[in-house]
Amino acid sequence: MKFCVCIKQVPDVTAPIQIRDGALSMDAGRVVLNAYDASAVEEALILTDGTDGEVDVVLIGPEKATETIRKALAMGAGRGTHLVIPEGTELDSGAVSHILSRNFEGHTYDVILTGKQAQDTDAGLVGGMLAERLGLPYATNAVGLAIEGDQLVVTRQGDTGQEIIALPTPCLVTCSNDMNNPRIPNLKGVMGAKKKPVDSTPLAEIPRSTIRVLSYEPLPSRAPGRFIEGEPAEQVAELVGLLELS
Amino acid sequence: MSTILTYVAIQNGSPSRASLEVLSHARQLAQAGSGVCAAVVLAPGASGVANELARYGAQKVFAVNHPAFSRHLNTPVVAGLEAAIAQARPSLLVFPSSEGVKDVLGALAVRTGAAVLPDVASFVVKDGGVEALRPVMAAKFMARTRAEGDLVLVSVRSGSYEASEAPTETTVEEVAFSMDESTLRQTLREIVGSTAGAVDLVDAQVVVAAGRGVKDEVGKQLVEELASVLGAAIGSSRAVVESGMFAATAQIGQTGKVVSPDLYIGVGISGAIQHVAGMSNSRTIVAINTNPDAPIFDVATYGIVGDLYKVLPILIEEIKKKAVVVA
Numbered sequence: 001m002k003f004c005v006c007i008k009q010v011p012d013v014t015a016p017i018q019i020r021d022g023a024l025s026m027d028a029g030r031v032v033l034n035a036y037d038a039s040a041v042e043e044a045l046i047l048t049d050g051t052d053g054e055v056d057v058v059l060i061g062p063e064k065a066t067e068t069i070r071k072a073l074a075m076g077a078g079r080g081t082h083l084v085i086p087e088g089t090e091l092d093s094g095a096v097s098h099i100l101s102r103n104f105e106g107h108t109y110d111v112i113l114t115g116k117q118a119q120d121t122d123a124g125l126v127g128g129m130l131a132e133r134l135g136l137p138y139a140t141n142a143v144g145l146a147i148e149g150d151q152l153v154v155t156r157q158g159d160t161g162q163e164i165i166a167l168p169t170p171c172l173v174t175c176s177n178d179m180n181n182p183r184i185p186n187l188k189g190v191m192g193a194k195k196k197p198v199d200s201t202p203l204a205e206i207p208r209s210t211i212r213v214l215s216y217e218p219l220p221s222r223a224p225g226r227f228i229e230g231e232p233a234e235q236v237a238e239l240v241g242l243l244e245l246s
Numbered sequence: 247m248s249t250i251l252t253y254v255a256i257q258n259g260s261p262s263r264a265s266l267e268v269l270s271h272a273r274q275l276a277q278a279g280s281g282v283c284a285a286v287v288l289a290p291g292a293s294g295v296a297n298e299l300a301r302y303g304a305q306k307v308f309a310v311n312h313p314a315f316s317r318h319l320n321t322p323v324v325a326g327l328e329a330a331i332a333q334a335r336p337s338l339l340v341f342p343s344s345e346g347v348k349d350v351l352g353a354l355a356v357r358t359g360a361a362v363l364p365d366v367a368s369f370v371v372k373d374g375g376v377e378a379l380r381p382v383m384a385a386k387f388m389a390r391t392r393a394e395g396d397l398v399l400v401s402v403r404s405g406s407y408e409a410s411e412a413p414t415e416t417t418v419e420e421v422a423f424s425m426d427e428s429t430l431r432q433t434l435r436e437i438v439g440s441t442a443g444a445v446d447l448v449d450a451q452v453v454v455a456a457g458r459g460v461k462d463e464v465g466k467q468l469v470e471e472l473a474s475v476l477g478a479a480i481g482s483s484r485a486v487v488e489s490g491m492f493a494a495t496a497q498i499g500q501t502g503k504v505v506s507p508d509l510y511i512g513v514g515i516s517g518a519i520q521h522v523a524g525m526s527n528s529r530t531i532v533a534i535n536t537n538p539d540a541p542i543f544d545v546a547t548y549g550i551v552g553d554l555y556k557v558l559p560i561l562i563e564e565i566k567k568k569a570v571v572v573a
């Protein structure tokens with residue numbers, strides 16, 4: 001089967017990030033492949049391993065985001081498409097899905113994978129939006145995928161259990177990081193990735209975003225807590241007393 | 247007059263707590279803007295919950311009665327909501343955020359041309375648009391985010407608002423809906439590891455959450471017993487879901503669920519940013535961890551530095567004693 005995985009470059013949320021004048025300032029500047037997308041790439045590689053299947057990746061992002069495409073290629077993806085936007089362009093999920101849907105016109109992928117959400121915005125919309133624009137059946141929050149003939153069987157983490165859903169191809173699935181542990185590219189992979197094709201095109205037209213971030217703010221702070229000291233029996237006695245009051 | 251429509255999810259035959267929280271906020275917004283507070287229910291026998299929704303202020307209930315909604319599949323839900331929107335013509339459609347809702351929100355937005363604000367912590371109607379605070383960067387920050395459009399969809403994180411009653415007269419409007427099975431293009435084969443019927447983690451008032459510090463069956467039983475004496479739901483970190491010790495439905499955090507109980511007790515959980523993202527809105531947080539530097543203590547109301555295998559047996563006994571005294 002032919003897979004295409006939509007991947008996003010995101011700031012590393014565990015790096016120091018501060019707010020300055022309502023904007024995020026990421027001096028550390030660390031960027032990573034969105035963890036959920038890494039799991040999607042991994043799963044596509046597992047499913048096509050030893051078959052004549054293919055795994056492509058597509059990314060919308062500024063020039064410097066090519067490194068994230070190379071990361072996916074180093075994991076084992078075959079070719080990359082980079083839709084280049086100017087540095088600092090803000091796109092909401094609607095605009096991203098719009099651009100991606102135009103990109104998929106004229107392609108014949110059996111399965112399109114996305115992450116279940118972008119780690120930075122936690123929006124979780126692009127997958128469903130893209131499926132709707134392309135008229136594809138889809139499933140979200142997948143924790144397992146299997147190929148059965150020309151169907152894709154998705155194990156989806158639902159609210160009260162795991163739903164096993166069969167989809168005909170072509171289809172779209174959004175992936176959870178609970179699906180697998182993405183491989184760390186080895187040196188051979190990294191070297192090989194440099195020679196793999198990346199088709200890079202500047203986007204002529206950038207669709208309007210309907211969602212705008214006005215400012216970033218710190219979280220409302222919690223009242224400071226305290227440690228309960230002593231031996232376990234004393235700690236428990238004090239805790240139970242405190243919980244009865246609150 | 248504009249209509250604010252609330253999507254009400256049905257759990258074990260009744261509206262979920264998260265739905266009633268969202269409905270209560272929608273009612274206050276409708277009152278403030280002299281609009282109509284309405285609810286939409288997709289379920290077989292949907293009209294049966296109309297009286298309960300009226301208690302929370304729903305002046306109209308749009309009932310999409312169909313057996314297709316007895317189990318979750320995205321195609322029927324998107325189509326059902328599309329039909330309800332066409333009939334109710336709301337300016338705002340509000341959802342309690344859940345995996346079921348996340349499964350349909352994007353597709354529904356494109357289908358109906360709506361703007362969408364997912365997973366917000368709070369929102370208001372302002373200057374002809376909707377302004378929301380959304381946790382971003384693994385809930386390290388809030389993004390003040392604005393959406394404009396004839397229809398705006400908003401999903402709200404559980405525990406963001408209090409459910410409050412405000413009884414009103416209500417009318418039920420049935421929404422015509424049919425589903426041709428052959429156009430579904432998806433088959434739900436089975437649901438495994440179902441926790442339906444148990445205390446729902448998201449709705450629970452008390453949560454006991456287990457992490458990698460819970461190393462074996464003995465530890466797991468201690469966690470289960472503590473949850474049982476407290477009447478709590480069991481949550482977990484990703485680490486113990488990965489190891490297979492706890493079900494993925496129990497996972498709390500960025501990948502998992504958002505909980506906001508009155509009392510959260512974290513046992514052997516380090517408090518990684520992605521876990522805290524799903525529980526920092528809990529009212530009282532108790533952390534039990536051997537490592538005094540564990541980041542979970544930064545958000546804890548009460549911290550106990552100690553071995554869970556020593557602390558939990560005593561805690562369970564003490565709570566049992568109290569329960570006897572109360573009874």
Ligand SMILES: Cc1cc2nc3c(=O)[nH]c(=O)nc-3n(C[C@H](O)[C@H](O)[C@H](O)COP(=O)(O)OP(=O)(O)OC[C@H]3O[C@@H](n4cnc5c(N)ncnc54)[C@H](O)[C@@H]3O)c2cc1C
Pocket residue numbers: 035036119177456457458459460482483484485486497498499500501502503513514515516517518519520521524534535536537540552553554555
């Ligand atoms: C994109 C992304 C999304 C993620 N989403 C989630 C999510 O939704 N939920 C989630 O939980 N994680 C999530 N994670 C994983 C997260 O980063 C952590 O790896 C995870 O939360 C760690 O789980 P833990 O605290 O149980 O384990 P650890 O970090 O290993 O902590 C175990 C703790 O137990 C303590 N301990 C050990 N023995 C004892 C004892 N006898 N008594 C008491 N304490 C003891 C230790 O001191 C330690 O602090 C995500 C990660 C990524 C990258």
Ligand SMILES: Nc1ncnc2c1ncn2[C@@H]1O[C@H](COP(=O)(O)O)[C@@H](O)[C@H]1O
Pocket residue numbers: 005006007008009034036037058059060061093096113114115116117118119121122123124125126127
């Ligand atoms: N700029 C982008 N380029 C390619 N894919 C993206 C981009 N932004 C988001 N996606 C995909 O859409 C998923 C969900 O994103 P979101 O709806 O923004 O949370 C991500 O996990 C990616 O798979």
